[in-house]
Every structure is written in C-alpha cells, then in structure tokens.
Amino acid sequence: MNSSTDNVMLAADRCGVLAIDLGALGENYRRLAKNVAPAALAAVVKADAYGLGAVQVSQRLYQEGCRTFFVAHFIEAVQLRPSLPQDAAIYVLNGLQPGNEERAAAIGVVPLLNSIGQIKAWSQTAGRVGRTLEAALQVDSGMSRLGLSPDEVCELLVNPGLISNIEVTTLVSHLACADEPANPASARQLAAFRAISTAFPTLPVSLANSGGIFLGGEFHGSLARPGIALYGGAPVSDRDNPMLPVVRLEVPVIQTRTVPPGTQIGYGGTFTAKTSIRLATIAAGYADGLPRSLSGRGALYFEGQRLPIAGRVSMDSITVDISALAEGALDLGTPVEVVGKHQTLEMMAADADTISYEILTRLGHRYQRRYI
Ligand SMILES: *Cc1c(COP(=O)(O)O)cnc(C)c1O
Numbered sequence: 001m002n003s004s005t006d007n008v009m010l011a012a013d014r015c016g017v018l019a020i021d022l023g024a025l026g027e028n029y030r031r032l033a034k035n036v037a038p039a040a041l042a043a044v045v046k047a048d049a050y051g052l053g054a055v056q057v058s059q060r061l062y063q064e065g066c067r068t069f070f071v072a073h074f075i076e077a078v079q080l081r082p083s084l085p086q087d088a089a090i091y092v093l094n095g096l097q098p099g100n101e102e103r104a105a106a107i108g109v110v111p112l113l114n115s116i117g118q119i120k121a122w123s124q125t126a127g128r129v130g131r132t133l134e135a136a137l138q139v140d141s142g143m144s145r146l147g148l149s150p151d152e153v154c155e156l157l158v159n160p161g162l163i164s165n166i167e168v169t170t171l172v173s174h175l176a177c178a179d180e181p182a183n184p185a186s187a188r189q190l191a192a193f194r195a196i197s198t199a200f201p202t203l204p205v206s207l208a209n210s211g212g213i214f215l216g217g218e219f220h221g222s223l224a225r226p227g228i229a230l231y232g233g234a235p236v237s238d239r240d241n242p243m244l245p246v247v248r249l250e251v252p253v254i255q256t257r258t259v260p261p262g263t264q265i266g267y268g269g270t271f272t273a274k275t276s277i278r279l280a281t282i283a284a285g286y287a288d289g290l291p292r293s294l295s296g297r298g299a300l301y302f303e304g305q306r307l308p309i310a311g312r313v314s315m316d317s318i319t320v321d322i323s324a325l326a327e328g329a330l331d332l333g334t335p336v337e338v339v340g341k342h343q344t345l346e347m348m349a350a351d352a353d354t355i356s357y358e359i360l361t362r363l364g365h366r367y368q369r370r371y372i
Contacts, residue, residue: 016251016284017335018367020052022060024244028230029064031243036213039220042068044209044227046076046093050360051289052231052247055083056371061230062088070225074100077109089169091136094146101125105133112138112172114146116155119162126165136170136206137163141193142185143176150196157199170223171196171203178211178219179237186215210235214242233356234346247345247360249367250335251284251300254317266311266319271296273310277323280307280330285314288364290338291352294318298351301342302330 033041043066049057070091071077077090095114105125113119113135126133138147173193177183197205204222210229212219214236229235232246258278265271286292295312300320307320345356
C-alpha cells in the first residue's frame, strides 16, 4: 500500500465507521419476499441505495434472487447497469428526460413512462432502433407526483397506437400515505389504481412500497417495490419495526474536557453549562449527514448511556455531555454510537425532525465504509 492510500485510510478512520450489514440486508429481502409471495419482490436502490452503496446492495440482493431494481434517475441506471447481469431489469422511476432514450435502449435500461410525451418518445425510439422496447407504465392514483393523469389514461385508451412498439411489462402507481395504516388515502388509491388497471387487464401491477407491503395482501399486486424496509428502516410509523437493522455508525472521540458552570458551548453559545460538566467532541458533523437540527436536542450513545448533544452541531464535529459516564470511560479515539443498538434511525430522525430516509440518504462520504 503506498503512502497516499495510507493517508486516505487514516483520514477516513478518524471520521468514523459506517458498517453496512449485507447479511441483514439479505435477511430483510427474504422476509419481505415471503410476506408478498406469490407476488415478486423488487428492490428500490435509488440515491445510491439510500446512501448504502447501490452496487454492493444490488449485487447482494441479486444473490437473494432479486431481478428487478428501481432507480430514480437515468444516470443511476447507467452507473448500476454494468454491475448486474443482463437478466436483472433496471427501471428508472422518474422516466427518461428527452435525449436519453437511445442510450437507455442501447444499454437495456427500462423507463417508467409517466406522460403521453414520454410514451411517444419511447415509441419513436423503438421505431428508430427497429425493435420492441420494454417499459413500465406509471399512472397517478392520487399522489399527484408522477404518472399519467386520468385524462392521459383515457387518451391512451382511445389511441392505443401511441404505445405500439412498446412492450409494457408492468402497470405502476405509488402510495402517498402507506406508512400510516389508519390513513384512508391508501384504500382510495388502491380503488383508483384497480379501476385504471381494469383497462389493462393483462398487465402485472405494482403499487406497494415498504409501507404498502404491510397494508395487506390486496396491496401486493404482482410486484412490490420496497426501499427503506430493506435497509432496516421502519416501514410503518407507530409500530414495532419488523426489519433487521442494516446500518451502524460509530464516530470517534477527538477531544474531552471538563468545563466549569457558566461555560458556553459551541457556535452561538446556545448551551451554557449549569454545573461543572464533562464534554467529548466527536469527529463528525452536519457535513457528514448528522443534521444540524439535532443541535441541543439529539444524543449519541456509549455502552447504552445517552450522551446529550451540547450546543450546536458543527460542520465536522459534535460536542456531547459525557458527565453520566465514569471518568476516563472515553479515551481519545473511542468510538461513540451514532446509529446502532441503542439509537435507531427513527430515534435520530425524530430528534432531528425528519424521517429515517433523510438520515440514511445523507450519510456522508468521509466515513470509512465497511461491508459485513
Ligand atoms: C422511493 C420509492 C419507492 C420505495 O419507497 P420506500 O418507502 O422506501 O419503500 C417505491 N416506489 C417509488 C415510486 C418510489 O419513488
């Protein structure tokens, strides 16, 4: 190993270790696959598999039998395509932007068609390349984000020639409130989706994300598309999380000190010690994806002991109150738990006033990543 690599490893070490448990990921895939059977289980690996590494995650899930992968942007599909065998389908949820069609066709990436314009462009591309091209058709069943509107579905039905040259593999729609089982919006969306799908009686259907899987069998369709649940996030709010944790994040202590009463801590001096307290500064901050909104409210953990964040989260560090620990319990370099056995993604997200998805997808690139 040359010295420049050494330096990179050392620097990364100091900023913490992000451990990604591919065994737990595999187990989560198997659990969800069993839950939705006989429907098939896809994997949503957009945003670099929610920050965990799209290539590593997708290859592991391929081993588990996953053959359908969803990314958000075409560029993500371009990057992932060489890492998966050709019998794995890669779908682009956001569809293709004009100009990307021929490249998508050439490398075997499958778009979701979200508008009549996208249908026309893909159909023309099929004409140009001289063969039928696959696509999924996305319809809006009540989220008003992506997919054909009811009017566009009608336009397509009266003019089926629009979709000639295209082999539609799946009819897709997406749920807006699947993580809230008591929310009646999901049943309304299911009814709307079913009504649309009667116009395409031969097409396999896909509606459920992670939350949708736990709404019950009628939501499973032919293909479920979980993301967060695969990565250990809770698919349903206000309920025990049935998934295994996949991510552990530990960040080392880089300095400790004892401060007298009245001492201000951190930017803005927003925290003042009421008594003499002991502090530890750890080597990651908002530039590493630890939200600044944790300032003065979140906590880290050491051997199960909660260590409240004292003052503001800085760009590259966080200061925590370690007075509850025995003197000397934390040495320089001692790893402190950010996410792990004592702090779930959901706990941290609640303190930061966000959701587990945002915590995961923003995990920084200065951590040393360890795949287990
Ligand atoms: C992100 C996304 C998913 C996965 O959602 P999770 O809640 O993470 O399971 C599924 N379908 C679509 C269309 C998405 O955008």
